[in-house]
Amino acid sequence: MDEQLTIGELAERTGVATSALRYWEELGLIPAPERVSGQRRYPPSAAERVAVILLLREVGLALREVRTFIAARSEPGDxxxxxxxxxxxxxxxxxxxxxxxxxxxxxxxxxxxxxxxxxxxxxxxxxxxxxxxxxxxxxxx
Structure with a gap:
């Protein structure tokens, strides 16, 4: 099984505050993680998703636009x-x-x-x- 990251480890790896990660999870930008003893456990791929969000924010997309972009990228079409x-x-x-x-x-x-x-x-x-x-x-x- 792949190494799972706590929210603190994900925050450290990506440079994003844990509060922002929780908020992005609420918005559906980051898939809800598994819970182990009540503690969030993210797959390593979550760091890449956070990097995508950061990149899209840096080019000027608002969080709602990031959500739309992520949803659109997972659907067929352009x-x-x-x-x-x-x-x-x-x-x-x-x-x-x-x-x-x-x-x-x-x-x-x-x-x-x-x-x-x-x-x-x-x-x-x-x-x-x-x-x-x-x-x-x-x-x-």
Whole structure:
């Protein structure tokens, strides 16, 4: 029989707090382990499942999306690809917003005015935002 891991050993092996492991178990992200004398005993493969969850979290998936991804991967078809397509579009949008924000901050850093509230570009952007313009549109004023 394979070596079984206690929740503490799984936590140590993966770097994930035991409270998070219990929560992920509640959500169905980690299969419910066997119990030996009331103590959770995970198969070594649980460490790989935790690594999958960590990887998916690092690329920006929320826990509900991780659950959907894991469920979709175990079913025939490519339902998981649709989740990836949606996440990729969301990331592209966030990257675009971050690039606009970065440009605005870089221009602010290069502003020759001592007081940003005296800068015509800044005050123009503030007025544009009040008029309903997006950051990108306001920054163009």
């Amino acid at each position: 339902g998981w690809r649709e989740l990836y397509r949606r996440k990729l579009a969301e990331l592209d949008e966030r990257i675009a917003r971050a690039q606009v924000a970065r440009t605005a901050i870089a221009h602010g850093m290069a502003c020759p005015h001592e007081n940003v509230f005296e800068c015509p570009a800044f005050t123009g952007a503030v007025r544009a935002r009040l008029a309903g313009a997006s950051l990108e549109e306001a920054h163009q004023h």
